[in-house]
Amino acid sequence: MSDLTSQEVIIQGGGISGLSVAWFLHQKGIPFKLFEKQAETGGAITSKIAHGSVLDFGPNSLRDRNGQIRKLAKQLELSDDLIQISEAFKTRFIVRDRALEALSPSLSSLISTKILSPKGKLRLLKEPFIGERSGGDESIGDFLERRIGKEAVDYLVDPVFSGIYAGNIYRMSKKSVLPKLAEYEQDYGSIAWGAIRSKKQRKAVKPMVLSFKEGIQQLTDAITERISDHIIYDEVKALEKTESGYRVVTEEDEYTSKNIISCIPAYSLGHMLTGFEPELSAELVDIDYAPMLSTQVLFKASDINTKPEGFGFLVPRKERIRLLGAIWKSSIFPELTADGYFHATLMTGGAHDRGILTEPAEEVEEEILKEFRELMGTDASPAFIKSHLWKKAIPQFNVGYEQKKQKLQQFESENPGLHLGGNYRWGVSVPDCIQGAEELVEEVTA
Structure with a gap:
């Protein structure tokens, strides 16, 4: 003893x-x-250095909603090493018909985007007038299909939850993952009205998305x-x-x-x-824990025809593309990428794709790299590529x-x-x- x-x-x-x-x-x-x-x-x-760039094989950013990360950093004397995400993060891209379509957090962006058809947009905007309510638990997919329609679920909800939870929205719990939205439906009869009411409550601390210099x-x-x-x-x-x-x-x-x-x-x-x-x-x-393959790629910046301005992109499962999405690290945290390089984190796997557990990593890399290059419009080979497989990454x-x-x-x-x-x-x-x-x-x- x-x-x-x-x-x-x-x-x-x-x-x-x-x-x-x-x-x-x-x-x-x-x-x-x-x-x-x-x-x-x-x-x-896990963070590593390659070609003078910082590669995060696990979480790539920290959303500090209430100042807790900043407080912890101060206690650890890391405040000077905190870096804030660039304005690029406000624009995100969704793949529709194998093309990147931009989406920003504004009503005008939602109206103008090609991610949803006119019919899909109209159904989404009807949400405040959909009176159905359900007190019990149900899947996120079923819940939001009732509220905003099938197309919006396929092209907006599914890619977001695949990116965050690597999950299957038709299995994930509404009450466990979206308790606030479930409450909004119960209390206000609409998630839109509930969100508007809650937004009136002023936050004491400004939310930030952060990382560290290393x-x-x-x-x-x-x-x-x-x-x-x-x-x-x-x-x-x-x-x-x-x-x-x-x-x-x-x-x-x-x-x-x-x-x-x-x-x-x-x-x-x-x-x-x-x-x-x-x-x-x-x-x-x-x-259940979903697996995830994190693949870090560095290209010469000159090989990327158009400099991406955004957080990255997410891929709806309906597009039948293996890649779940990509984070454009050199756009959101330019301090972490060496001059002359474009850096992206590619995400693969999740509840929909457990094949990554048994397939050779090199073959998966080759497949998703081909998809990434097609979406980015480049034929160039990366200057660096390295993956890490998390066999049990995210609890479902x-x-x-x-x-x-x-x-x-x-x-x-x-x-x-x-x-x-x-x-x-x-x-x-x-x-x-x-x-x-x-x-x-x-x-x-x-």
Whole structure:
């Protein structure tokens, strides 16, 4: 048995969720130990340098809705390394009939765009007058088809949720993913009226989309450096309940504590709880994770005929193009790309395309690179290309997920001192995980 005292909080997992929990405990002076099975922390947040450019193989940007990222950066003395997204991000492109069509956040752009037909636009604009309501859960696809019509779902909703969640909108839960829109329909009879009412509420902090001069990994590296004395690089193999708390068994040792905060993926925790709580174990293992292939490409800027001005593009599944979308990194964060290069992040896989798990990466790269070049109008070969396959990238909040969340809450109430966190609990974005970690620490220390 190790010399870790039972009063120290044990944190499982050194991704952004576990690191954030550790940091907020550290800020409050509460003793803890963090266990990470990999040689490095950060989880899916991975930044590398190639040809003088920063390549993010995980999250490519951070949407700071309430100033939390800026606050955390200040605490870590990273404020001078924050970079704000360029104005290009306001324009996004959707592929329609194998061509890039621009869309900006304005009514005039929606009216003029070729993404929707006149009939599709008319159906979309009828949304405030569609009176149907449904109190139960349903898929995002079914919900929004009722509200805005099939064409808008196919060409606006589907590509957006494929890009964010890598998900199938006809399986994803309305209540878990779009709780506000579900509330708007219930409270106002329309998502448009609800959005207008909520927009009147002024936000205290201006939202920003951010990154760091050395990529997103600079954030996790900074936390790791500050708490390095509290990190144990060892894999937790089992979690057991004792009379006075919990026992954590690792490959090298075993530890006891009254407080455990688990921030490892649902499937990992599920396998760990097989003998502890078989029913919950099965629920956790059952949570689906979609795979994702992140491909970084650098072209000579002179090989791109028209300099793209926008965030990037998304591809509706109806277009029958394998590529999910692309982020034009050199447009939105020009500071991260060396002069003379055009940099893009290509996204492939998701719930619709699990073939990336078994197909050779080189073949997938060749296929999506051909699609990307056709859409960008270039025959040039990239100066650099490298991919990273995330086999279990993004948890899928499918219909029925709310019941799973209730079972997780019940499990915690029946096992005081044991807390479950991470992106399957708090949300898939980095800011979601940071906020969830802070709220949990506030709850635990209260």
